Amino acid sequence: MEDENTPHVQTKFFTKQAQYSVPDTPFSVPVSAGVEELTSLINGLLTGDEPQKEDTEVIKFDFLVHEEFLRKPLNEFLDQKDISSETVLEIEYLEHHPAPQPENSLLHDDWVSCLQGYSKYVISGCYDNTIRLWSTEGEEIMTIPAHSGPVKTVQWITQDPDDKAPIFMSGSHDQTIHIWQWNIEKKEVDCIVTCRGHTESVDCLAVDAENERFCSGSWDKMLKIWSSASTAEEDTADDSNTTAPKKKKKTDHIVPTRVPILTLSGHKEAVSSACWLNSAEVCTASWDNTLRFWDINRASEKSQLQGPKAFFNISYSALNGTIVAGGSDRFVRLYDPRSNDGAVVKSVFSSHKLWIAGVAWSSTNENHFISGSHDSLVKLWDKRSPKAPLYDMAGHEDKILAVDWSLPELMMSSGADNSIKIYSYSETKQKIGDS
Helix, strand or coil, rough: CCCCCCEEEEEEECCCCCHHCCCCCCEEEECCHHHHHHHHHHHHHHHHCCCCCCCCCCCCCEEEEEEECCCHHHHHHHHHHHCCCCCCEEEEECCCCCCCCCEEEEECCCCEEEEEEEEEEEEEECCCCCCHHHEECCCCEEEEEEECCCCEEEEEEECCCCCCCCCEEEECCCEEEEEEEECCCEEEEEEEECCCCCCCEEEEEEEEEEEEEEEEHHHHHCCEEEECCCCCCCCCCCCCCCCEECCCCCCCEEEEEECEEECCCCCCCCCCEEEEEECCEEEEEECCEEEEEEEEEEECCEEECCCCCCEEEEEEEECCCEEEEEECEEEEEEEEECCCCCCCEEEEEEEECCCCEEEEEECCCCCCCEECCCCCCCCEEECCCCCCCCCCCCCCCCCEEEEEECCEEEEEEEEECCEEEECCCCCCCCCCCCC
């Protein structure tokens, strides 16, 4: 039995998951209690006076105290945060998130620099100058000899999962961007447009929400805006010797060339990543240690944020309006571009040991994102717990070069071990005793 002299703390529990709500009254909890004891308390409150049966479902919970996950006994947490045990402590609880499960490993012939999911498919870009199409089940559908240099970035333009002829694009070290159309039923891929304008490697692509325009960033320090239409009046015939393959064509065809709508300069080093915040604003990340925000309608830079080191990758969440960024240190930083209190860096996530090559928000959970690093680990984070990730996902045998979370149920990463790793993500509850 518990010693009557054990110090207690008054706590009030609340949850945003209505099915697990308990009475909104203070409870006296031993100050030495940790996650396991609090979980037992909540489960007891949920079952009430009913006798415990052997097959009674016992739900795992996590607990947020002062917007941080509890990972130690309450007394240690309160001491660390200098919080008095005399106050009523408000604790939010939520279902413990199940661990991601490894699903597939997709093998390539060289470094896999980029990838993105769409519907039941995955597209990847490789240092052997090819693009590969895969099913999410792990079947290799097609290899496309796409460019005359390493493929550095790929992006789906089509967003309709039922489209039988989706369109995607690729950017390369060869300075070009190719727009492709894939006829799924005929198993044919054709290059329908070549975009020319950059004078160095094209390292990032992003499509706006309306699928009308896309942006590109390059080692030439420029951000360029383009039409993403499959055909455009301003396109001109290009009879130069492009690297676009002619897949299953009986006669040669001339691939039209497209030029940018807009070119924006300002970065002092390579533009490594870009994302659309809305239809008129793009955020770019650069090796010059800055994030810059661009007004596309006015063709001008709106503002910039100075970072500590070079940025490699950013991801914007439409669900919470914030940006996570990783780069040439071992920290992920969360920025709120709307902040007016002078503190745009809202959190710093520390756990990786080497450079962070990729970050990606969940499209369905406003609190979750992943990061991939040269330390060969993918980490699943909750933005409310910056000091420790929810899970580490091992599997890569060399540095990670990119991550993707375009498909809500699949987290993916690619790297210098010539592979893509796929992990399943589930929001379903986890019972005590589950792995």
